[in-house]
Amino acid sequence: MDADVRSLQTPASQAVLRGCGLPIREGAPLLLVPSGLIDGQRWRDDPIDESETRPLARHLMAACFIVIAYLSGMRPGEVLSLERGCLHRDPDSGLLLMTGRHWKGVRDDAGELLPEGEIRRDPWVVAEPVAAAVTALENLHDEQLLFPNRLGARTETGARFRDGRARGTQKMSNDLNAFRDWVNDYCARTGRADTIPVDAQHPSIQPRQFRRTLAWFIARKPRGIIAAAIQYGHVKVQMTVGYAGTYASGFPDDLAFEELLARLDMLANSHEHLTAGEHVSGPAADQYRYRVEDAQRFAGHVLTTRREARALFSNPDLQIYPGAGMTCVFDRNRAACRVSRDDTDARRTPDLSDCRAHCPNIARTDRDVEVLREQATQLAEIADDPMAPEPRIIRYRHELERLRALIDGHDDGEPNSDD
Secondary structure: OOOOHHHHHOHHHHHHHHHOOOOOOOOOEOOOOOOOEEOOEEOOOOOOEHHHHHHHHHHHHHHHHHHHHHHHOOOHHHHHOOEOOOEEEOOOOOOEEEOOEEOOOOEOOOOOEOOOOEEOOOOEEEOHHHHHHHHHHHHHOOOOEOOEOOOOOOOOOOOOOOOOOEOOHHHHHHHHHHHHHHHHHHHHHHOOOOOOOOOOOOOOOOOOHHHHHHHHHHHOOOOOHHHHHHHHOOHHHHHHHOHHHOHHHOHHHHHHHHHHHHHHHHHHHHHHHHHOOOOEEOOOHHHHHHHHHHHHHHOOOOOOOHHHHHHHHOOHHHOEEEOOOOEEEOOOOOOOOOOOOOOOOOOOOOOHHHOOOOOOOEEEEHHHHHHHHHHHHHHHHHHOOOOOOHHHHHHHHHHHHHHHHHHHHHHOOOOOOOO
C-alpha cells in the first residue's frame, strides 16, 4: 500500500484495515540484513525495522561528525557546512584534501562580516578515516550538505525545518548525546564493556570538544610527532604540512595550549619525584633541577590573554621535554639535534627523533634510567645471538657498553655521568 503512515492512523483508515480480513503485522522490517561488523561479528542479526531507520541514520551522522571533527581539527560550523564532493586526493602529494566554508575573519569590501562565509582557499589535510566518514554520509542521503538539518521527505516529530540548511551546533549536540546513550544501551543489551562514560561535571557532549580532544592527545604523546603519527595514522604530520597546521586555522593555538598544559602537568609530576628523592644525572642535571623547582611558581597562574599564554609557553624555564631514556632540558644555543634557527619563532622545540648522545642538554632521571635498563636487557640478548653478523655484534656490544656506563654512573650518584 502506497500511503503516508500518518494517513493510515486515522479512524477511517483503521476501520477499512480491520474490515479487509487480512492479517496485519506490526512494523515494517527492511529486506536487507545488517552487514556491519564489530569484533568480527554482525552488530545485529535481526532486520532493521522501518521505524528505526531515521534514528539510526542520525546516530550514523553523529558518529561521522565525531570522526571528522576529531581527526581534522576543524571547527564545528566548518564540519557541519561540508558539502557533497568536498573530498579529493592531491595527485602530486597523495594527500587527502577537504574543502569547505569558513567564517572566522571573513568580511566584505566594506569590512562587514559575511554571514554565508566563503570557501576556504586552502583545504584541510585529513586522514583515511575522515574520507570513510565523508563517503558514508554521501551514501546515506541525497542532500547537498553532508549534515542536513533534516533527513528524508518529512520532518522530525514536532519540528519544522527549512530545506537546504545544515544541522545546527545545538541539534548536533543533541545528536551526539543521543548517540552516546544508544551506544551505552547497545553495550548493556549485548554485554559489551566499551561504553562511553558520562562526564559527571559536563554530562552534555558539545561539538566543540573534539577539536580540543585531538590537541590534548597529540600534546601528551611521548616523542611528539613520531608517536602521534603511529597513533593517528600521520594525522599530526598531515596537519603540520597542510592547511590545518597554519595559524589561520586556529588549530596550532589549540595544540600549543594543550602542549603547555601537558608540560605543566609533567613539571608538577617531576617536582613530586624530585621531592621524593629522585636522582638526576647527565650534563643538564643541575639545570633540570633548577627548572623543575622554578616552574612551580607558575602553579595556579591565571592566563587572561593569548599574549600571556604565548609568553608562558616560550618561557625558558618550561623548556623540558621527556624522551626515550632521557629528558631534554632544552637550550637551543647548545642543542646538538636539528633545531630551527629562525629567531622569529618563539615556540621552536627540540627534535627528539634526532637526539644525539653527546648533547649537553641531556638529563636522566631514575625513570629515564629504568628505560635504559630495559634497552640494555634487550640489547644484551641480541648481542649474544651467535647467528648475528660479526659487524652487527660489535656495534651492539659497543652500544651496550655505553648504556651500562650511563646506568652505572647514575646508580653511583654521579651528577654528570655523561661526562
